[in-house]
Amino acid sequence: MTTDQLPTRDQSGEPVVLDRRDGPFGEVVLRRRGADHEIIANGCFLMDTADGRSERLLVDAALQRLTAERPSVLIGGLGVGFSLARAAAEPRWGAITVAEREPAIIDWHRTGPLGEISGAALADPRVTIRQVDLVDYLAGTEDRYDALCLDIDNGPDWTVTDSNDGLYGPAGLAAARARLHPGGILAVWSARPSTAFEDALRAAEFADVQTVEIPVSRGVPDVVHLGRRP
Known part of the structure; x- marks a missing residue:
């Protein structure tokens, strides 16, 4: 699935995947959860924009x-x-x-x-x-x-x-x-x-x-x- 085919609206309350790529060290994913964005690497939550x-x-x-x-x-x-x-x-x-x-x-x-x-x-x-x-x-x-x-x-x-x-x-x-x-x-x-x-x-x-x-x-x-x- 390409980036422009990924869903842009959350219909279920779940996080929305905005982009998913295979990088040099595995899979990285950008998701939106409500007003915030979060980064997932190889299935492991890294960080989000909720606080900072x-x-x-x-x-x-x-x-x-x-x-x-x-x-x-x-x-x-x-x-x-x-x-x-x-x-x-x-x-x-x-x-x-x-x-x-x-x-x-x-x-x-x-x-x-x-x-x-x-x-x-x-x-x-x-x-x-x-x-x-x-x-x-x-x-x-x-x-x-x-x-x-x-x-x-x-x-x-x-x-x-x-x-x-x-x-x-x-x-x-x-x-x-x-x-x-x-x-x-x-x-x-x-x-x-x-x-x-x-x-x-x-x-x-x-x-x-x-x-x-x-x-x-x-x-x-x-x-x-x-x-x-x-």
């Missing part, structure tokens, strides 16, 4: 801990665009780079309904979108940033694909640390707190490790895990 407080906190918490006048930031995962939009709305940020591995998600922002959130940010000259797998990029690039704001999974203990697991282990954290300038901040979004990940950050020689919680309507709070490269 914790995604905004991801970039706010990193910026609050930086002293540089025009710090650079790498946002890992475009998602529904809340983190990018928040960064672009803050004039203090310098270069803003987004790493997104799914071409469909980039399309949904550039020409689809998620542009309502990210349109102004995508037009910002500070913003660069890289279609690249974040794990591969961190391991292979020599680029450095003042902040890494990562939101590519539901958390360190709940990854979307097995290939993401390494990001939260010793090798992945060492790669992330190497991509930060001294004093730079690593911020990692999670759908639930992880004391094991806090320990992993300390073992990877990150300093000032802490977890900031954002209460949600039901269940455990969303969190942002933070660490500083000494």
Whole structure:
């Protein structure tokens, strides 16, 4: 079924599929549920446009801990665009780079309904979108940033694909640390707190490790895990 053949009106109260594609890492789906949009990857709910407080906190918490006048930031995962939009709305940020591995998600922002959130940010000259797998990029690039704001999974203990697991282990954290300038901040979004990940950050020689919680309507709070490269 092509995109223009997909239903555009919900007749049953169920979420409406707006687009479904086979991407380089499996199936990705954009759905509308009422007034909100949501992204599903390989049958796993990733995120929606219902709230966005914790995604905004991801970039706010990193910026609050930086002293540089025009710090650079790498946002890992475009998602529904809340983190990018928040960064672009803050004039203090310098270069803003987004790493997104799914071409469909980039399309949904550039020409689809998620542009309502990210349109102004995508037009910002500070913003660069890289279609690249974040794990591969961190391991292979020599680029450095003042902040890494990562939101590519539901958390360190709940990854979307097995290939993401390494990001939260010793090798992945060492790669992330190497991509930060001294004093730079690593911020990692999670759908639930992880004391094991806090320990992993300390073992990877990150300093000032802490977890900031954002209460949600039901269940455990969303969190942002933070660490500083000494």
